[in-house]
Structures are given as structure tokens and as C-alpha cells.
Amino acid sequence: MSMNRTGTVRRAAVIGSGVMGAGIAAHLANAGMRVLLLDVVPQALLPEEEKRGLTLASPQVRSRLAQAAVARMAKAQPAPLYEPSFAGRITAGNLEDHLAGLSEVDWIVEAVVERLDVKRSLFERVESVWRPGTIVSSNTSGLSVAEMVEGRSDAFRQHFAVTHFFNPPRYMKLVEVVPTSDTAPEVTALLTALCEERLGKGVVVAKDTPNFIANRIGTYGMLVTLEEGLRFGLTVEEADTLTGPAMGRPKTATFRMLDLVGLDTLLHVVDNVREKSTDAAERETFARPPLLEQLVASGRLGEKSGGGFYRKIKGPKGGSEIESLDLESLAYRPRSSVKGPIIDAAKAAKGTGGKVRALIGTDPKHKYAQFAWQTIKRTLLYSAALVGVIADSITDIDKAMKWGFSWELGPFELWDALGLEKSVARMKAEGDAVPEWVLTWIAEGNGSFYKVLEGKRFVYAGGGGGYAAEELSPDEISLxxxxxxxxxxxxxxxxxxxxxxxxxxxxxxxxxxxxxxxxxxxxxxxxxxxxxxxxxxxxxxxxxxxxxxxxxxxxxxxxxxxxxxxxxxxxxxxxxxxxxxxxxxxxxxxxxxxxxxxxxxxxxxxxxxxxxxxxxxxxxxxxxxxxxxxxxxxxxxxxxxxxxxxxxxxxxxxxxxxxxxxxxxxxxxxxxxxxxxxxxxxxxxxxxxxxxxxxxxxxxxxxxxxxxxxxxxxxxxxxxxxxxxxxxxxxxxxxxxxxxxxxxxxxxxxxxxxxxxxxxxxxxxxxxxxxxxxxxxxxxxxxxxxxxxxxxxxxxxxxxxxxxx
Known part of the structure; x- marks a missing residue:
């Protein structure tokens, strides 16, 4: 297969028909591909299958999981398919009867449970029928890419990388492509082009580090928000009001986002970074927050369990009402609105930069302003410390946070909006360790990470190279x-x-x-x-x-x-x-x-x-x-x-x-x-x-x-x-x-x-x-x-x- 033509990828297979696997299969079908969706063979009959006289040997039972996933696509909300008829492009099967079908596709996407042993075992089976030259990718959200294919042949590893889609795959723009040192450069290039041109995604190339780019920084930001919120005595609603649209973030802000993600899922991500980090300060930051452990232990996992930091209940008049968690008593109480001059100033300000400057500068001694500054400052410094570690460019980090977490501005764009020199001076005055490369960049006379000249945006190039023109695809026009x-x-x-x-x-x-x-x-x-x-x-x-x-x-x-x-x-x-x-x-x-x-x-x-x-x-x-x-x-x-x-x-x-x-x-x-x-x-x-x-x-x-x-x-x-x-x-x-x-x-x-x-x-x-x-x-x-x-x-x-x- 030619590695420079995305049109050669016409047939795909997705292994795993859970939420992510089914969503990826649907989006590949959206792009016009024929998709083989495979899952394991069930080990027990459902009551309705028994009533119909089916057995474990019946084809419809053996492929039940994938068939049910395809059937759900027509009713799922948000809809994973652009048009219901696109489901006809997906063929459901199972990993025993239809494994050989993997030899007939151009791209295999693995989307099974996040366990290294399960993925390794699966890739061993995949390689037994793998057609040399077929690209294989995993949808892992943070496992080691290289470790997943240990023991596989050189040729297989050369055609393997991670394509980390964000959920739901149709709607979220970000795909993190993560190669290993074995991945052939042309495979990385083809996967990037496939995701951008055929799937309409925004791609960043990440390094093989725990949780890659977006989840690494996003999780850090959530932990910092929780820590600083408790330190300043904020309510759940106050923290969310300050870290939502007022900060250029989605309405889900922090605690509502945690409920959507699942508190147990967040702890899993936290553990993954902590266990693989060699930095003592980072390990301390990624320690399990006692509050989260307490909530998970009590079964309050977020939306999937009926309650986390928020919960929905039936009101006295029959309608639904939202309650929020009191962070001290851990009891629920009626949700309250958050008001005040700082909030009003942020709402009135134009642009994300203006809103954040209003949050921090309207009344700098107010706890809202202090909280906003501390959460932003720590996230900026953490992002800067990871340049070259999780990604080679600051633009990839900025894009990952905008596309994966729906931030209006990435960390370095936000830093520019705050004023790079002024904010760094404040950080140093407060005793924070600013990464050396940032101090060197400023000392060289640069007052921002980005600048626009003659209609082109230039960005920090690293390594003493000054600014470099930001690369845009020929298919992109920036008004x-x-x-x-x-x-x-x-x-x-x-x-x-x-x-x-x-x-x-x-x-x-x-x-x-x-x-x-x-x-x-x-x-x-x-x-x-x-x-x-x-x-x-x-x-x-x-x-x-x-x-x-x-x-x-x-x-x-x-x-x-x-x-x-x-x-x-x-x-x-x-x-x-x-x-x-x-x-x-x-x-x-x-x-x-x-x-x-x-x-x-x-x-x-x-x-x-x-x-x-x-x-x-x-x-x-x-x-x-x-x-x-x-x-x-x-x-x-x-x-x-x-x-x-x-x-x-x-x-x-x-x-x-x-x-x-x-x-x-x-x-x-x-x-x-x-x-x-x-x-x-x-x-x-x-x-x-x-x-x-x-x-x-x-x-x-x-x-x-x-x-x-x-x-x-x-x-x-x-x-x-x-x-x-x-x-x-x-x-x-x-x-x-x-x-x-x-x-x-x-x-x-x-x-x-x-x-x-x-x-x-x-x-x-x-x-x-x-x-x-x-x-x-x-x-x-x-x-x-x-x-x-x-x-x-x-x-x-x-x-x-x-x-x-």
C-alpha cells in the first residue's frame, strides 16, 4: 500500500465495540470507509436468546456485542453517524470467526480495555493474520505505546502507532498520533494525513509518555483546581464559575467535567502519571487526592453513578433539580449561583485574554482573583516544563488543549494574553521556579511566544532558533x-x-x-x-x-x-x-x-x-x-x-x-x-x-x-x-x-x-x-x-x- 495516499485506505477494522470502539467505527464509516467491527464471543446467553432457542454456537449470539453496538448507533445521542444509513458500511463480527478478515483491511484500530496485558495478547493474535504493510493503531489514552507491541516483529512495530481519539469521536476534533522509535516515519505521516484529510480531525504528534499531551495537562489542571479550591475555601459552584467560560474553558468547567469523565477514571489517569514519573514534585502533585478517594469509595463516581460533585434529583413539583456537593461535609445541598464584581467584569470583558485579565486584575486581593491566578500560573509553568517531553512544539501543546479540552486559548497563547514578561516577573517574585528556556527566551528580547507579521503567525522555535513561521496546511485559510x-x-x-x-x-x-x-x-x-x-x-x-x-x-x-x-x-x-x-x-x-x-x-x-x-x-x-x-x-x-x-x-x-x-x-x-x-x-x-x-x-x-x-x-x-x-x-x-x-x-x-x-x-x-x-x-x-x-x-x-x- 502506498504510504503517501490516504485514498488507498478504503477498508478498516475496529477491534472493541464499546463506547470508543463503536464511536471510532461510526466515524470511519462517516468518512466513507467499509468497516469490520469485531468483539469477543459472549460466554453466556441472554434470556431473550434462550427464548428464541439460540445457542452459544449461533452466529447472531457469537457476534452479538458488535451487532448490538451497530444497532445502537441509530438511536445514540449524540449521534455518532452523520447519517443513519452510514451504518450500512459497518459489518459486525467476532474475534474468533472473523479474525481472518483483518488480513483484508488497510487499517486496524484497536479499542479494547485499557490493560497492557490484554492489548499485548490481542496484538499477538492480530499479527497471526496481519498482512504486511497494513497499518495498526491503538486508541489507548495513556499506556506505553512501545510496551504494547513488545515481542512483535520488526515489520509489525514499524507499522504501529497510537491514534488517540477523544470522546465522542465524531465531535471531538483532537486525535493524538503517538509513534514509537520503531514506527516508520511514512506511517506516522499517513496516519496524520488520514485523520486530518479523511476524518476531518486536528492532529498533534505526541511523544510516548504517560497520558500523552491533553490528558497529562488537563488532569494536572483539574488536580490543581481541586487543591486550590480547597485552599481558598471555594464552593464547587464558585470554582466552576471561575474555571469555565470566564477562563476561556467550556461550561462544564472543572467539577462538572470530572463528573462527566468519572472520578474513578480520573484516579486511574492520576495513578498512571504518578507511577511512571521520575520527578518528585510531579509525583507529589499526582498523588491521589483524599477527597476523590473518599467519593469513589462511597460510590459517588460522577454522572454514571448518579452523583459526584453534582447530582440531579426530583424536585417537590416533579421537575428535576441540581444539587452540589459541600466539600467540607460531603453532603449535597441546592446549587447556588455565583455573583460579584469580579464575575461581572469577566463577563463584560471581550475575548478570553480580556476575561482572564479581568478575573485576576479587577480585585487582585480577592480570593477569586487569587484562586484564578494560582490555577492558571501553575498550569502554565507545568506546561512549559513539559516542552520537549510530551511534544516538540508549544503549538502542539496549545492545539491539544484547544481541541481535546475545548479551551479557547492554549497555555502558551494564554500566557501571551496575560503578558509574558509581566506574569513571569510576578511568578519569580512569588518564588516560583520558571523553566530556564522561558527565562532565556525573554532575556533574548522576546516578549511573547507568538507574533503576527504580514499575515503570518510566527511561534517560538526552541533551541535558540528564534521565531519560526507557523505551518498551515495548503487547505487552511486564516481570515x-x-x-x-x-x-x-x-x-x-x-x-x-x-x-x-x-x-x-x-x-x-x-x-x-x-x-x-x-x-x-x-x-x-x-x-x-x-x-x-x-x-x-x-x-x-x-x-x-x-x-x-x-x-x-x-x-x-x-x-x-x-x-x-x-x-x-x-x-x-x-x-x-x-x-x-x-x-x-x-x-x-x-x-x-x-x-x-x-x-x-x-x-x-x-x-x-x-x-x-x-x-x-x-x-x-x-x-x-x-x-x-x-x-x-x-x-x-x-x-x-x-x-x-x-x-x-x-x-x-x-x-x-x-x-x-x-x-x-x-x-x-x-x-x-x-x-x-x-x-x-x-x-x-x-x-x-x-x-x-x-x-x-x-x-x-x-x-x-x-x-x-x-x-x-x-x-x-x-x-x-x-x-x-x-x-x-x-x-x-x-x-x-x-x-x-x-x-x-x-x-x-x-x-x-x-x-x-x-x-x-x-x-x-x-x-x-x-x-x-x-x-x-x-x-x-x-x-x-x-x-x-x-x-x-x-x-x-x-x-x-x-x-x-
């Missing part, structure tokens, strides 16, 4: 770096037009939550004029957490509550005309959405000539959830799609399906799933690697341009008309009679039916797109005037959840 290099063509407060090179520009949203408001609409109109005059084409994409969560709902609600109907209509007309300017542009337009792409975000994509979906794209016209209908061209585009799919035939079936999608506010569960809800067009496609979406969209623009692009003709739209509307409204009425929707839902549905069917036009009539936009606007305005719609809008803004009234 931030391009803006830093002065490649911004035009800008409003909420959007920028950025030169991507090759006469292609990218329209980037950067408002709060990337919600579409007046500034973005202005930018769209200005962009259309600019691109038409001076550029080959346009990409619509951004680097935000989500592509776009919709329109600025607060602005619409305020205008509606004030009865400013002319203002509301102006907003809608501006929204419609802006989206129409994209559709009518005489240059190719390609949209590249990712993650949440809702309401107005969808309406910003549908006018494009092509949409390139990231695999994790949650795409849907969700306006009915706030009592409205899509009115930025979304309802019109649904009618256009129904007509296109009907060709010259019956529109009604296609209209019915799209009406259901919009009326029920259906959202895709992945980029691949957009087709299920009917919003994917023939020219649209999905790419596996989210990081490549902007580069791929740029390539698509250039390809359309090279092919001799001609703008979309302003065609008339054939509609179902009043008879089609009657069919849609009959369906709405049936749902109302069945108690499945409320009267207000029915009102919304009837107005949507009027728009999507083309109003009172004759069946089969051809209407202009502007006619449909006028219907959209009229329906939207009338719904804005409804009190129940305003209640829905208000509820969504205050809770983030839809109200069914």
Missing part, C-alpha cells in the same frame, strides 16, 4: 491572519470583505453570534457592488463558533413592540434585497457554512451558486419557532426548490415535503443530513475537513469562473397556487384537530402555506420571485403584530428555548 496582513477590502462593524488571493474575496460576519443586522446587510450590498466591478468571485464564510444563528431578533422585537411597522417592513425589504443581490450577482458565489446555520444564516446561503457544507452543519429555517416565517427569501427559495424538483410534473409532493421542513422548523443533524430535510440542492456538497471549507469554497469559485460563469437567470417560478395552498392548510388543520399543534402554530402554518404555494395564484401559474418576496413580507409583518409571536420572540431571547403557546 484573522489575512486581516492582520491588511487584506481587508471593506468593513462595517459587523462584517468584513477579505481578499483571499487569486481575485477572490470572502464576506465574513463577525457580529455577536454572527446574527444578521443592518450592518451585515449593508456589507452584503456593498460587497455585491465591489465584487461585480473588481473580483472573480465571492466566498461567504467565517471563523466564528457558528456560521450564523439568524437575524437580529432583539431589534425586530423592539420595533414590533413599539408599533414601528414601517421600520419592520424596511428591515425585511432590506434583508430580501440584500439576499437577492447575492443571487443576481454576475460573479460566482459559494457559501461555506459550519455548525449552527439557522434562519437568516440559511437565507444567506441559499442564494449562492453552490453551498459547501462542513460535516458539522446544523442547517434549518427555524423562524416558526419564534412565531414567524422565513422572510429574507427563505420561504421563496423553498418554493423555488419545489418547482425545480417537480420539473414539468406535479409540484405538490415536493411542496408538501419542504413545507413540513419549514413549518416544523426542522434542522439537519449534520452537513450530510441537509438532504433529508430537503434543503440540499444537486450542486451542493459536503467536505469532511471543516478547516478546509474556506479554501475549498475558494477553489469552487475559481472553477465556476474558469468554466465560463454566467449568472443565474431571473426565471419565473411555477407555483401550486390556491389548490396547493388548500392541501397544505388541510394538513395544518389535521394537526390542530389532533392536538399536535396550537392555534397559533396553525396561524403561522396557514400563512406559510399562503406564501409557499404562491398565494391565490392559479395552479401551475408562473410568478416572479419578487411576487413571492412580497407575500413573505406581508405574512411576516402580520405575524409580528401578534402578541403570541412577540411572546415567543421574547422567550427565545431570554431563555434560548422556543415557547409553544
Amino acid at each position: 484573522a491572519a489575512l486581516k492582520e496582513a491588511g487584506r481587508t477590502v471593506l468593513r462595517t462593524s459587523d462584517a468584513s470583505l477579505i481578499d483571499l488571493g487569486d481575485d477572490v474575496v470572502c464576506l465574513e460576519f463577525h457580529s455577536q453570534n454572527n446574527a444578521i443586522g443592518g450592518e451585515i446587510l449593508t456589507a452584503i450590498r456593498r460587497t455585491a457592488e465591489e465584487v461585480s466591478k473588481n473580483w472573480r468571485g465571492l466566498v461567504i464564510a467565517n471563523d466564528g463558533r457558528n456560521f450564523c444563528v439568524g437575524a437580529n431578533l432583539l431589534l425586530l422585537l423592539m420595533e414590533a413592540q413599539n408599533g414601528e411597522w414601517d421600520e419592520v417592513e424596511d428591515i425585511i425589504r432590506m434583508f430580501q434585497s440584500s439576499m437577492l443581490s447575492i443571487k443576481k450577482l454576475d460573479r460566482p458565489v459559494v457559501a461555506a457554512p459550519h455548525r449552527m446555520t439557522l434562519g437568516g444564516g440559511v437565507e444567506a446561503c441559499l442564494p449562492a451558486d453552490q453551498i459547501i457544507f462542513s460535516p458539522e452543519t446544523y442547517f434549518g429555517l427555524v423562524e416558526t419557532g419564534v412565531g414567524l416565517i422565513p422572510a429574507g427569501g427563505g420561504s421563496k427559495e423553498a418554493a423555488v426548490m419545489a418547482a425545480a424538483r417537480a420539473g414539468g410534473g406535479d409540484i405538490q409532493p415536493h411542496l408538501n415535503a419542504l413545507f413540513e421542513t419549514v413549518a416544523m422548523a426542522k434542522t439537519s443533524t449534520s452537513g450530510f443530513d441537509v438532504g433529508r430535510i430537503g434543503l440540499k440542492r444537486p450542486q451542493d456538497r459536503v467536505i469532511m475537513r471543516q478547516d478546509a471549507r474556506i479554501a475549498e469554497a475558494k477553489r469552487a469559485v475559481l472553477e465556476l469562473d474558469r468554466a465560463g460563469y454566467t449568472p443565474q437567470p431571473e426565471a419565473r417560478v411555477r407555483v401550486a397556487g390556491r389548490e396547493g395552498k388548500a392541501v397544505l392548510r388541510m394538513g395544518v388543520h389535521s394537526l390542530l384537530l389532533g392536538g399536535q399543534i396550537s392555534k397559533h402554530d396553525a396561524l403561522i402554518g396557514n400563512k406559510l402555506a399562503h406564501v409557499m404555494a404562491g398565494g391565490d395564484a392559479a395552479p401551475g401559474a408562473e410568478v416572479s420571485e419578487q411576487y413571492l418576496l412580497d407575500l413573505e413580507c406581508e405574512a411576516f409583518l402580520s405575524l409580528c403584530g401578534e402578541r403570541k409571536t412577540q411572546d415567543r420572540m421574547s422567550h427565545m431571547l431570554s431563555t434560548g428555548k422556543p415557547l409553544r403557546n
Whole structure:
């Protein structure tokens, strides 16, 4: 097998069908591979198997574990598959009857129990049928890579490494590739390319040390947080409030994360580092915390046992309530909220660096500030001490923590944000031992680990080599770096037009939550004029957490509550005309959405000539959830799609399906799933690697341009008309009679039916797109005037959840 082509890996096998094994098998299937999933043969029959007259020799019993894992994939949440049909790419078997099947695959992934003896024994069996040249990897989270394959042949060891996926494999970006001194360099390169290009992962190459990179530092950070929290007398809630989003970390923060991981699992990781460490200070830090031992001994393991640092109970009114652990008495009590000037300052600050500086600097003598400083300081120093030990570069350490633990900034990026020289001076003043390489780096006149010059990010290179340009894949385009290099063509407060090179520009949203408001609409109109005059084409994409969560709902609600109907209509007309300017542009337009792409975000994509979906794209016209209908061209585009799919035939079936999608506010569960809800067009496609979406969209623009692009003709739209509307409204009425929707839902549905069917036009009539936009606007305005719609809008803004009234 060629070691430089990821496309040669078409068939894979996963050994172990537990949570991780099944998740990895599902994601390999997501990537289009044929997967053989194997597990051990059960030693006893289940009661239902006995009732069916099966025996231990029955094939369905012998492969029961893997078969059950595949069956669970369709119902599991979060879903491991991009599309349920992908389960058909997985064949379930067992390690006795189907072991020989390993000789027919291109990649074998082991994901069995974390015991060295079990893994060694398994690899001995694997090698008995191993086809020379096949790559083999283990999903261990921290066992010695070299020790797992002791006794195996030289050829086997040369084709072996660790590929440590994080759970759940579909959603977590990080894969740590860990070679040994025996692993052939081309095998490491192929595994890296496979995980990045085929699986869409972010890869860091780690050294064969206990718990590798992310778990090593992440576990240390949790232990430090526990230790410092007890020292400063903080509650569980206080520690989590300070070590969550306020510190650029996930909402799960520390103690909630420990509950999710499992306290017994954490102790296992702690033991693994301590037992293999030769550093006395590290061994002391990784001593088993008595509090954790006490909780584990009492059966409080976290979420899997029903309680750890938090637990969920039934409240007096039947609903669920969350209690937290009192760290002194170890009794549970009602969870409390944490407030104060420091918390408020962190929430108000912009960016992770600003938030952390607010935590530490707002009131430096407060216990919150002291706790935050101590936990951050110790984690930074520990990370610095491990450079060259767990990874060769600080960028790999930063990436591992961002991708594996969802930190907004890695340790060295955070150190820069705090101010490297200032923070090191404070550390030295407090008697901390700062790694010599950090002191030397500062003494050489360097004030940060990273710096940006002419659009490129440079990073500490180590070994007296100064800064080196950070390597980016040719498939990655950094909008931030391009803006830093002065490649911004035009800008409003909420959007920028950025030169991507090759006469292609990218329209980037950067408002709060990337919600579409007046500034973005202005930018769209200005962009259309600019691109038409001076550029080959346009990409619509951004680097935000989500592509776009919709329109600025607060602005619409305020205008509606004030009865400013002319203002509301102006907003809608501006929204419609802006989206129409994209559709009518005489240059190719390609949209590249990712993650949440809702309401107005969808309406910003549908006018494009092509949409390139990231695999994790949650795409849907969700306006009915706030009592409205899509009115930025979304309802019109649904009618256009129904007509296109009907060709010259019956529109009604296609209209019915799209009406259901919009009326029920259906959202895709992945980029691949957009087709299920009917919003994917023939020219649209999905790419596996989210990081490549902007580069791929740029390539698509250039390809359309090279092919001799001609703008979309302003065609008339054939509609179902009043008879089609009657069919849609009959369906709405049936749902109302069945108690499945409320009267207000029915009102919304009837107005949507009027728009999507083309109003009172004759069946089969051809209407202009502007006619449909006028219907959209009229329906939207009338719904804005409804009190129940305003209640829905208000509820969504205050809770983030839809109200069914």
C-alpha cells in the first residue's frame, strides 16, 4: 500500500465495540470507509436468546456485542453517524470467526480495555493474520505505546502507532498520533494525513509518555483546581464559575467535567502519571487526592453513578433539580449561583485574554482573583516544563488543549494574553521556579511566544532558533491572519470583505453570534457592488463558533413592540434585497457554512451558486419557532426548490415535503443530513475537513469562473397556487384537530402555506420571485403584530428555548 495516499485506505477494522470502539467505527464509516467491527464471543446467553432457542454456537449470539453496538448507533445521542444509513458500511463480527478478515483491511484500530496485558495478547493474535504493510493503531489514552507491541516483529512495530481519539469521536476534533522509535516515519505521516484529510480531525504528534499531551495537562489542571479550591475555601459552584467560560474553558468547567469523565477514571489517569514519573514534585502533585478517594469509595463516581460533585434529583413539583456537593461535609445541598464584581467584569470583558485579565486584575486581593491566578500560573509553568517531553512544539501543546479540552486559548497563547514578561516577573517574585528556556527566551528580547507579521503567525522555535513561521496546511485559510496582513477590502462593524488571493474575496460576519443586522446587510450590498466591478468571485464564510444563528431578533422585537411597522417592513425589504443581490450577482458565489446555520444564516446561503457544507452543519429555517416565517427569501427559495424538483410534473409532493421542513422548523443533524430535510440542492456538497471549507469554497469559485460563469437567470417560478395552498392548510388543520399543534402554530402554518404555494395564484401559474418576496413580507409583518409571536420572540431571547403557546 502506498504510504503517501490516504485514498488507498478504503477498508478498516475496529477491534472493541464499546463506547470508543463503536464511536471510532461510526466515524470511519462517516468518512466513507467499509468497516469490520469485531468483539469477543459472549460466554453466556441472554434470556431473550434462550427464548428464541439460540445457542452459544449461533452466529447472531457469537457476534452479538458488535451487532448490538451497530444497532445502537441509530438511536445514540449524540449521534455518532452523520447519517443513519452510514451504518450500512459497518459489518459486525467476532474475534474468533472473523479474525481472518483483518488480513483484508488497510487499517486496524484497536479499542479494547485499557490493560497492557490484554492489548499485548490481542496484538499477538492480530499479527497471526496481519498482512504486511497494513497499518495498526491503538486508541489507548495513556499506556506505553512501545510496551504494547513488545515481542512483535520488526515489520509489525514499524507499522504501529497510537491514534488517540477523544470522546465522542465524531465531535471531538483532537486525535493524538503517538509513534514509537520503531514506527516508520511514512506511517506516522499517513496516519496524520488520514485523520486530518479523511476524518476531518486536528492532529498533534505526541511523544510516548504517560497520558500523552491533553490528558497529562488537563488532569494536572483539574488536580490543581481541586487543591486550590480547597485552599481558598471555594464552593464547587464558585470554582466552576471561575474555571469555565470566564477562563476561556467550556461550561462544564472543572467539577462538572470530572463528573462527566468519572472520578474513578480520573484516579486511574492520576495513578498512571504518578507511577511512571521520575520527578518528585510531579509525583507529589499526582498523588491521589483524599477527597476523590473518599467519593469513589462511597460510590459517588460522577454522572454514571448518579452523583459526584453534582447530582440531579426530583424536585417537590416533579421537575428535576441540581444539587452540589459541600466539600467540607460531603453532603449535597441546592446549587447556588455565583455573583460579584469580579464575575461581572469577566463577563463584560471581550475575548478570553480580556476575561482572564479581568478575573485576576479587577480585585487582585480577592480570593477569586487569587484562586484564578494560582490555577492558571501553575498550569502554565507545568506546561512549559513539559516542552520537549510530551511534544516538540508549544503549538502542539496549545492545539491539544484547544481541541481535546475545548479551551479557547492554549497555555502558551494564554500566557501571551496575560503578558509574558509581566506574569513571569510576578511568578519569580512569588518564588516560583520558571523553566530556564522561558527565562532565556525573554532575556533574548522576546516578549511573547507568538507574533503576527504580514499575515503570518510566527511561534517560538526552541533551541535558540528564534521565531519560526507557523505551518498551515495548503487547505487552511486564516481570515484573522489575512486581516492582520491588511487584506481587508471593506468593513462595517459587523462584517468584513477579505481578499483571499487569486481575485477572490470572502464576506465574513463577525457580529455577536454572527446574527444578521443592518450592518451585515449593508456589507452584503456593498460587497455585491465591489465584487461585480473588481473580483472573480465571492466566498461567504467565517471563523466564528457558528456560521450564523439568524437575524437580529432583539431589534425586530423592539420595533414590533413599539408599533414601528414601517421600520419592520424596511428591515425585511432590506434583508430580501440584500439576499437577492447575492443571487443576481454576475460573479460566482459559494457559501461555506459550519455548525449552527439557522434562519437568516440559511437565507444567506441559499442564494449562492453552490453551498459547501462542513460535516458539522446544523442547517434549518427555524423562524416558526419564534412565531414567524422565513422572510429574507427563505420561504421563496423553498418554493423555488419545489418547482425545480417537480420539473414539468406535479409540484405538490415536493411542496408538501419542504413545507413540513419549514413549518416544523426542522434542522439537519449534520452537513450530510441537509438532504433529508430537503434543503440540499444537486450542486451542493459536503467536505469532511471543516478547516478546509474556506479554501475549498475558494477553489469552487475559481472553477465556476474558469468554466465560463454566467449568472443565474431571473426565471419565473411555477407555483401550486390556491389548490396547493388548500392541501397544505388541510394538513395544518389535521394537526390542530389532533392536538399536535396550537392555534397559533396553525396561524403561522396557514400563512406559510399562503406564501409557499404562491398565494391565490392559479395552479401551475408562473410568478416572479419578487411576487413571492412580497407575500413573505406581508405574512411576516402580520405575524409580528401578534402578541403570541412577540411572546415567543421574547422567550427565545431570554431563555434560548422556543415557547409553544
